[in-house]
Amino acid sequence: MRWLKQVYNWFELRLQLEGPVGDAVLHPVPRNTASWWYVFGSAAFTLLMLQVVTGILLAIVYVPSAANAWNNLQMLNHDLPLGWFLRGMHFWGSNFMVAVVLIHMAQVFLFGAYKFPRELTWIIGVFLLLMTLGMAFTGQVMRFDQDAYWGLGIGASIMSRVPLIGGPLVHLLLGGPIIAGATLSRFFALHVFVIPGILLLCVAVHVWMVLKLGINEWPMPGRPVRRSTYIAEYHKLSHQDGLPFFPGAFWKDLIFSGAVLAAVAVCAAVFGPYGPTGVPDPAIIQTVPKPDFYFLWLYAVLAYLPPSLETPFILTVPLLTIAALVALPFLAGEGEKSWHRRPVAVLLLATIAVSFAVFTHLGTYTPWSPLMDAWSSDTVPEKFLHQLSPLERQGAVVFQAKQCRNCHSLDHVGGERGPALDDVATRLTEDQLIRQVLQGGGNMPAYGKNLSPSETTALVKFLVTLHPPGQKPATNAAGPPTAALSPPAANR
């Protein structure tokens, strides 16, 4: 073993790494930070390394060409030995990375770790989150399928809302006038060179600061941060009641990172890679584009915003959110770290987490979208047709043929864009139904031009039958309807 020592010494004399590396791994950390709560940062780093390695392995095969990328991915999935597994690792690695980064951020926020003197660590962390999301979006484009194609269309439509320079921004984003080869090339460059380069640089600074400033101590109620005393207090805490980072705290990081990697590998092996979905042929319009899970919440929010608020929202809210995150350590750089004394912070985090979960859940089944094939695939349930007159049954046919089912459900089957119509007759009188069908309103299109008077009559007669057996249909409280069913003459 003497020769090994000699080789080591030969390198050490030239590299002189022993000192700084020793300082880094053996630096004392407060005893109670050797906790399972402190493992998410290192897990995010491990996942990043996994993404770099699997990304390079995919890049040696991937063809960033709009004409060939989709076929190339099919080849990766089916022909290249274990190509599917590598794609699976990269896909699941990205999902895990977004999730772990978000958990890491929530933990840092909850533990008050962004306070003095770790403000800059937090701010770089905010940009790391943005770059992680940037990697997620550009990665979705690499899959170059229908979702990627129309996702780019959504990106371009958002860009186009920027005043004055919206048009040039769209062309810059797409690399040309339409989503095509140039678009994939530039997203490839972003995904493989630009964002990872900046990301790795920022990670280096982020980790450097964690080493220099020390890991945040376990927050204790009644031990607030003060700029004047904190550094000395932390020094005392880590040196008098501390332990060396390696191996005291490091073993938990190691085990958790290993577990996360194993989970990624299991997901990749069991569920396999995702996509590519349909061919990115814009002429195939029978598609329902959807983003990956981390952007589903945004997809949902964009469905619920009123039209007039949408552009102001898209243009200001992301910027304001980033500004608020960056401003946080300056607005609350001192004071209590413990969640026991920060009810607003806990409430805020809970609200954001619940909203994120609710919008993501909504995004998975998109109740705001018409079901494009409900009218042709989901027939009117039989129980609504019992003992109906021929006219009413004709109405049920009209109901089906005019795509009403795409937005209205019967017996929980059909679109959810509009209200379920199982008991619509208890809510609207015959006159009101006629008016609603012909003129629309409240987010329903007007059908006056597309229904003949006889169709309208039949449809409304059918709708009037839609009420529970024990419940009477709505009636006009002012007395019997005076006007007979007679659509205006203008409507054919």
Place this chain on the structure above:
Amino acid sequence: MTDVVKEEQHITKDDPRVVSRRWLLLKLGVLINAAVGVAVAVPVVRYLLGPVKRKGAYNSWVSLGPIDQFPAGETRLATFENPDKEPWDGDTAKVPCWVRRVSGNTFQVFAINCAHLGCPVRWFPQSGLFMCPCHGGVYYADGSRASGPPERGLFEYKYRVDGNELQISAGQLPTLSTEAKNVFRVLNNEKGRGPCAG
């Protein structure tokens, strides 16, 4: 090694003549690099802005084929190749659009892209509506907004009939700021568009 450094520091501290020359040379070095930097950066910026062209530069007249394939009173899907295309675009060079032949030589050619966020709208002849699968935007047969999140009607291409051929002026992805041709202004007189009101 250390002695030389110390000596240098000693000189720079005490000898004003040496200091000024050294700093002058340093400033000269910075200046040269700044000039070269600008000279390198300008072409890079121009290169990066390559895809940005002035309004309409991407557009040209594209044929959608003979007008006979579009029966009067009906709306049909048509596909054309984008005039600005490269061999490596593959299928993505294709652009679909909806052609509505109102009557005779009167047409309306709508972009496939929803005015909300660009998803492909589908035409339902039975109810006479365009519906968007993404966020539920709905449009009437004439392209005007019916309901949902879009703030305006469908984007419409400029068209002309050349002999027996339908041509449209196309070339770029229609969005709110790169629209094909402006038809229905933002939220204008929305209520008045109900067919019963008119």
